Amino acid sequence: MIEAKGICKSFGDRKVLDGIDLDIGTGKIFGLLGPSGSGKTTLIKIVTGQLEFDKGSICILGKDVGALTGKDRKRIGIMMDEHGVYERLSCADNLKIFADIYGVPYSKVMPALEQVGLADSARKPAMKLSKGMRARLRLARVFMIEPEILFLDEPTSGLDPMTMRYIHKLILAQKERGCSVFLTTHNMEEAAALCDEVALLNEGRIIDRGAPSEICRKYNHKKRIVIHLKSGGDVELAHGKESALRIAELIEQGDVETIHSSEPTLETVFIELTGRKLDDSDEEVKYA
Amino acid sequence: MRNIGVIFKKQLKDTFKNKTVLIQFLMFPVMTLIMDNLVSIPILDMPENFFVKLFSVMYIGMAPLMSVGSIIAEEKEKNTLRVLTMANVKPWEYLLGVGLYVWTLCMIGAGVMATGLPKEQIPFFMGIMAVGFLISIAAGACVGVFAQNQMAATSIVMPVMLVLSFAPMLSMFNDKIEKVSRVFFTQQLRVLMDTMTFDGIKSETLAVVGINAVIAILLFFVAFKRKGLE
Numbered sequence: 001m002i003e004a005k006g007i008c009k010s011f012g013d014r015k016v017l018d019g020i021d022l023d024i025g026t027g028k029i030f031g032l033l034g035p036s037g038s039g040k041t042t043l044i045k046i047v048t049g050q051l052e053f054d055k056g057s058i059c060i061l062g063k064d065v066g067a068l069t070g071k072d073r074k075r076i077g078i079m080m081d082e083h084g085v086y087e088r089l090s091c092a093d094n095l096k097i098f099a100d101i102y103g104v105p106y107s108k109v110m111p112a113l114e115q116v117g118l119a120d121s122a123r124k125p126a127m128k129l130s131k132g133m134r135a136r137l138r139l140a141r142v143f144m145i146e147p148e149i150l151f152l153d154e155p156t157s158g159l160d161p162m163t164m165r166y167i168h169k170l171i172l173a174q175k176e177r178g179c180s181v182f183l184t185t186h187n188m189e190e191a192a193a194l195c196d197e198v199a200l201l202n203e204g205r206i207i208d209r210g211a212p213s214e215i216c217r218k219y220n221h222k223k224r225i226v227i228h229l230k231s232g233g234d235v236e237l238a239h240g241k242e243s244a245l246r247i248a249e250l251i252e253q254g255d256v257e258t259i260h261s262s263e264p265t266l267e268t269v270f271i272e273l274t275g276r277k278l279d280d281s282d283e284e285v286k287y288a
Numbered sequence: 289m290r291n292i293g294v295i296f297k298k299q300l301k302d303t304f305k306n307k308t309v310l311i312q313f314l315m316f317p318v319m320t321l322i323m324d325n326l327v328s329i330p331i332l333d334m335p336e337n338f339f340v341k342l343f344s345v346m347y348i349g350m351a352p353l354m355s356v357g358s359i360i361a362e363e364k365e366k367n368t369l370r371v372l373t374m375a376n377v378k379p380w381e382y383l384l385g386v387g388l389y390v391w392t393l394c395m396i397g398a399g400v401m402a403t404g405l406p407k408e409q410i411p412f413f414m415g416i417m418a419v420g421f422l423i424s425i426a427a428g429a430c431v432g433v434f435a436q437n438q439m440a441a442t443s444i445v446m447p448v449m450l451v452l453s454f455a456p457m458l459s460m461f462n463d464k465i466e467k468v469s470r471v472f473f474t475q476q477l478r479v480l481m482d483t484m485t486f487d488g489i490k491s492e493t494l495a496v497v498g499i500n501a502v503i504a505i506l507l508f509f510v511a512f513k514r515k516g517l518e
Contacts, residue, residue: 050374070376078374084367086298088305100294101375125305141371 001026001149001180002047007056009042009204016042018204020056024197029171029181031191031212033266034201040184041081043201044153047182048078061148074102077147079138081154087127091118091137094126095144102145112144116170132163139170150174150181156190168193188266198266202274212266219269224262229255291377295385296392299359303393312355313393316347317400324404340404341481342457344413347397348420349452349474352390353428354445359386360432360517361441369517379517387425394421409484419497420477424452426504434511473500 004022008015016039024030034040045051047058049065058065061072086094095109113119116136121129126137135155142150152171156164171194175181185191191198192212199209208215223239227250235250237243239261250256264272303309323339335341360383363369372382398417402410427448435441455469456478469475476493483489 048374073374073376080370082367083371086302086368087366088302089298093301097294097298098375100297101291101372101377103290 001028001061002030002182003059004047005057007043007046007053007058009039009046009051009053016204017046017053020201020204020206022047022199024180024182026180027175027178028196029175029183029194031195031198032182032184032201033186033188033191033198033270034184035186038201039204040186040201041153044078044080044151044182044184048076048151049073074145075148076151077142077145077149078151079142079153079155080151081157083138085126085134085137085141088125090123090125091129091140092122094137095141098141099144104145108144112140115143115173116140117166132159135159135163135167136170139167143170143174146177146179148179150179152181152183154184154186156185156187164190188270191266200266200270200273202270207273208269215266215269216263219272220263222262226260226262227256228258228260230257231255289381291381292385292388295372295377295382296389299386299389309355309358312351313397316343316351317397319343320401320404335482337405340401340413341478344398344401344417344481345420345456345474345478346453347394347401348417348424348477349454349456350449351394351397352421352424353431353449353452354442356386356390356425356428357431357435357441357445358438359390360429361435361438364432364435364517365437373517379512382517383429387429390425390428391418391421405484412484412486413481416477416480419501420473423473423497423501423504426501426508430504430508430511433508433515433517471496473497 002022002024004020007017007020007022009017020043022030032040032043042051046053047060047065049068060068061075063072086097089097091113092109095112096106098104099106099109110119110122113122116139118133118136118140121133126134129137139155150171155171156167159167168190171181171183181194183191183194195212197210198212198215199206200215201207208218210218225237225239225243225247227235227237227247229235229250235246237246247259303313320340320343323343324337360369363372369382373379395414395418398414398421402413405413428445431441431444431448435444452472452474455465455472456475459466459469459475459478466475470492473496476496480489480493
């Protein structure tokens, strides 16, 4: 569905993307993880043909990105973080504009609003929607066209946990439909919950990639088990045969409150690899 | 072509909820109707259809310029224009859709204003209005493309609008202003409205209107080349 090789992009002297390779198959959710300013939005803009790149090649829907026709583009849904809605128009009218552009019948407008839980607000002007509802309206706009590829740039950025989980369900429903999803996020929980494959992007380079669980296992150097005792103390044991007896003993004695293994999260892997946090809010720079 | 129709339809829906733009289209036709039909003001030596002609020129100089500039700037500011271009709406389709929409609404307004004129003068009047709106729309598009947001668009439009709209009116009372305002198409169109016949069209009038149109279109292309619809 999406193949990119050696994508490079510079803004002036600053290299923003350096040799990015992508290979995203049909019906997969691919997550691009990186802190703000790491080049995620730039990459999504390049892959969707909104921004020129300096070097490399991108093949999308079996065609070079530059050779995509209007008809091809109608098979792609793009929701960028910065995209707006028509404030004075109702939710239904917002969708009808794009139904007209994409040649989608109006009969799909209400189901799209129902899908994102906005059916009751169909006649409400977009300006009266909350931030989470607006995000869902923007999602309805792309879901309505039933794209084969969906690009989502930080779809849950700044949303409350409930709305976030709701949006996760919607994205997974798109995957079940057979849609390939390219998702950018700096939320590692989101990536772990949704993605079949993630790539960790830092300073324009992909520093590692794979299934979230694989990555976490790969960087599980400590391999320790921590047992929190009812008495309040912690016992840390090696993750091996030698600890089995001790664990069994503690359980038999009824001393165990909780048992934790020490696999790293995507966040800790990222910190280990780069020394930076994924939600590094000090760098709010977006290059394009 | 379908996208032009979509933009037209979108604007139509939006305008009824956008009082700032709606008032631009309604203000002068309504004022003309009031002044020309309802209010009887006895003014010595007042030319025939004085208010229709006066407000028509002001309508040309204000409504299209302000509305086109504001519509484009707002779409840029709110990032809805980007959504449209990513949905494969070409910049020329968008601009043509907005231009056509504003021109149509202004022409309807001009039609309302023309109700006070003798029937034989209406085609000439509508022709003048059509040309004037086109030049004004090009100037408005230039502002909309150049400005980053609505506030910037209003700041740019306001002085241009005041000069184009008020210079022809003030020139009726002051010779010096009349001499200066001759270089503006609105003044030339006002002069044409005094005669209301095709026979009275002077080459100077055609030249000034033509040059104004070329300048507006050239400025638009310069702005578009530099800024695009970003």
